[in-house]
Amino acid sequence: MSIILLGPPGAGKGTQAKILEKKRGYVQLSTGDMLRNAVSEGSDLGNKAKEIMNKGEFVPDEIMVGIISEKIKSLGKANFILDGFPRTEGQAVALEKLLKIRSRSLFAVIELKVDDDLLIERVTGRFTCSECGAVYNDSFKVPKNLGVCDFCGNTHFSRRSDDSREVMENRLGVYHKHTAPLLEFYENRGLLRSVDGMSSSEEVEIQISGILDDKIAAKG
Numbered sequence: 001m002s003i004i005l006l007g008p009p010g011a012g013k014g015t016q017a018k019i020l021e022k023k024r025g026y027v028q029l030s031t032g033d034m035l036r037n038a039v040s041e042g043s044d045l046g047n048k049a050k051e052i053m054n055k056g057e058f059v060p061d062e063i064m065v066g067i068i069s070e071k072i073k074s075l076g077k078a079n080f081i082l083d084g085f086p087r088t089e090g091q092a093v094a095l096e097k098l099l100k101i102r103s104r105s106l107f108a109v110i111e112l113k114v115d116d117d118l119l120i121e122r123v124t125g126r127f128t129c130s131e132c133g134a135v136y137n138d139s140f141k142v143p144k145n146l147g148v149c150d151f152c153g154n155t156h157f158s159r160r161s162d163d164s165r166e167v168m169e170n171r172l173g174v175y176h177k178h179t180a181p182l183l184e185f186y187e188n189r190g191l192l193r194s195v196d197g198m199s200s201s202e203e204v205e206i207q208i209s210g211i212l213d214d215k216i217a218a219k220g
């Protein structure tokens, strides 16, 4: 099963992908995480990507398609959720081709709809536990014991360098120009379903699960 979570930065794609990974065993493929790992390793790819990411621009399609193609190949028949890919029509077309070669197809594309103002508030207040990756927010979700992760007890947190207001505004502009057209691309293929990403993550999870369960039942 191949699922895409589609939506602007801060819509909750990563949070929902992690929930699906935990509850259903699907593998989360986050291209943003892959690039951040490459940056912290200081690899050639990381050095190229760092500057682009810090400006809120997109890493070129051929690089992203190469990365995702290798990952999908290594997964065999495992179910996966794409989080942050595709982001351009070129990437979407390449994805169709590489799934076809592997005799696979997309099962669902789920859009997380969130207004821009809320996205800016979410992203600029976002911080994560450096140990387990749990996501918090200055305005919406601070740890129960300030400074201590609710899940693993770690006391170190980090913020993404591209989560500043200025970079976020650029990321949103780039999203509306290059990624939002994919909604129509997948609507035309009968694959698109949308959920209200403004609700709590528990409610978003229920909506996504409902869509997936309906589609699984319809497939028999």
Ligand code: AMP
Pocket: 009, 031, 032, 033, 035, 052, 053, 054, 056, 057, 058, 059, 060, 064, 083, 084, 085, 086, 087, 091, 162, 171
């Ligand atoms: P994310 O963690 O998904 O918000 O991604 C962080 C940054 O990584 C983005 O702002 C882009 O600079 C880069 N990136 C991640 N995925 C892609 C992609 N599919 N295409 C181009 N750039 C990407």
